Amino acid sequence: MATITDASNAYLGAYQVTTDNYTTFTAYSDVKTYNKNDRVYVRIVDTSYNRSKVITGKYIEQVKIMPVNISDIIEYTIQGSDNIL
Numbered sequence: 001m002a003t004i005t006d007a008s009n010a011y012l013g014a015y016q017v018t019t020d021n022y023t024t025f026t027a028y029s030d031v032k033t034y035n036k037n038d039r040v041y042v043r044i045v046d047t048s049y050n051r052s053k054v055i056t057g058k059y060i061e062q063v064k065i066m067p068v069n070i071s072d073i074i075e076y077t078i079q080g081s082d083n084i085l
Contacts, residue, residue: 001059002027007036015055017042029055 005024006016010032017040018024027042034040039059045052 002040002042004034004036004038004040007034007038010034015040017053017055025053027053027055031055031058034058 002017002019004015017027041056043054043056
């Protein structure tokens with residue numbers, strides 16, 4: 001996992017990225033719409049940092065939804081029914 005730290009060459013498909021362990025390098029992608037601070041997956045070709053680094057996709061953080069007690073919603077709706085048209 002890496003964070004894009006410079007997207008000024010996105011039009012070329014080149015992004016400066018920094019990994020979670022603070023290694024910085026240029027990675028490439030066919031996608032030219034990544035932005036600074038986007039979290040991306042990077043594949044190191046041939047397991048060598050001297051070879052090409054390819055962005056394989058964008059990390060999308062999961063949104064956690066807090067469970068709601070349905071009886072609280074019903075009670076609120078009934079109590080506030082004077083305001084409902």
